[in-house]
Amino acid sequence: MQLEAKPFPTEGIPENMQAVMARLSEVAAQIALRIARGGIEEDLAGAEGVNSDGDAQKALDVIADDAFRLALADTPVRFYASEEQETVVEVNPAGTLALAIDPLDGSSNINANVSIGTIFAIYPAEATPEASFLRPGTDLLAGGYVIYGPQVALVVTFGDGVLKLVLDPLTASWTLVTRRAQVPLRSNEFAINASNYRHWPAAIRAYIDDCVAGSEGPREQNFNMRWVASLVAETHRILTRGGVFLYPRDDRKGYKEGRLRYLYECAPIAFVITQAGGGATDGEDPILPHVPTHLHARTPFIFGSAEKVARIAAYHDLPDTETSALFGKRGLFRS
Ligand SMILES: O=P(O)(O)OC[C@H]1O[C@](O)(COP(=O)(O)O)[C@@H](O)[C@@H]1O
Ligand SMILES: [Mg+2]
Numbered sequence: 001m002q003l004e005a006k007p008f009p010t011e012g013i014p015e016n017m018q019a020v021m022a023r024l025s026e027v028a029a030q031i032a033l034r035i036a037r038g039g040i041e042e043d044l045a046g047a048e049g050v051n052s053d054g055d056a057q058k059a060l061d062v063i064a065d066d067a068f069r070l071a072l073a074d075t076p077v078r079f080y081a082s083e084e085q086e087t088v089v090e091v092n093p094a095g096t097l098a099l100a101i102d103p104l105d106g107s108s109n110i111n112a113n114v115s116i117g118t119i120f121a122i123y124p125a126e127a128t129p130e131a132s133f134l135r136p137g138t139d140l141l142a143g144g145y146v147i148y149g150p151q152v153a154l155v156v157t158f159g160d161g162v163l164k165l166v167l168d169p170l171t172a173s174w175t176l177v178t179r180r181a182q183v184p185l186r187s188n189e190f191a192i193n194a195s196n197y198r199h200w201p202a203a204i205r206a207y208i209d210d211c212v213a214g215s216e217g218p219r220e221q222n223f224n225m226r227w228v229a230s231l232v233a234e235t236h237r238i239l240t241r242g243g244v245f246l247y248p249r250d251d252r253k254g255y256k257e258g259r260l261r262y263l264y265e266c267a268p269i270a271f272v273i274t275q276a277g278g279g280a281t282d283g284e285d286p287i288l289p290h291v292p293t294h295l296h297a298r299t300p301f302i303f304g305s306a307e308k309v310a311r312i313a314a315y316h317d318l319p320d321t322e323t324s325a326l327f328g329k330r331g332l333f334r335s
């Protein structure tokens, strides 16, 4: 049964971004279909090379980057900055917007059939690529992501609440299902890659120690842990049922500023989460006022339910003696 496709819903989308959003959603729907058919005609997880940040590229990283870049040529997007491109591409010299994108987030999950996504950030285009992108996240016009999961959804903010649209696979069209998504205030979940425990700063170790100590520890309650290894999937879960995500800086070579990139991962997700009433920091300070030093600059990233994000910042203010592994009385933070 083939039902008729509906036009892209523009409610809540500022006029100057409607064409771009319609195009992004069109490409996302095509990518979703390609993911669903992965392995039938093509191997989407096949190795392709290395991107400018030194990450191994999978076939789908390159497919998604090409698809978004080419599709934006006749939209108001002037500058295109991508995880998969070393430098900025000028796609439409007459355009007024600058778009930064992680075309395929969570690449390690492509062949595991676990949710992956696309993350995007839109700024006003300035005279040069540097002026357009090396600026604080507080200048964002839009930030959002598409999640390719059991359900394909587009979540986006333009600075006035968070919209959630769902892709109907029967008609390949989008429907607005939520106008003001909110991060739930309370949750007992945290998400962190615990295999890096020994490399973390003391404040992060102390926070996680207290969660893991559960009802016998200073927090006197039990917590649950999640780690999908797809930032979009963690964001979507936190937006739906609360909790906190941590990718701190650590002692490993190359992780001095964590793993995630400011421009096309952290800033747009932080915009969504703060618009949904949550918090987003580098561990201590709000992340949106930061200015990246280059296109692929990394930053430690902590986001989620506002109270949890504030609590983690407070752990950074504790004296060294209190973040030591042997200290058992951080009762100050009891909730
Ligand atoms: O493998 P790790 O160190 O746990 O890192 C997982 C993180 O890396 C990422 O996959 C990075 O994104 P890309 O897949 O776009 O490079 C995030 O989605 C995820 O949160
Ligand atoms: Mg990513």
Ligand SMILES: [Mg+2]
Binding pocket: 061, 083, 102, 103, 104, 105, 106, 107
């Ligand atoms: Mg990526």
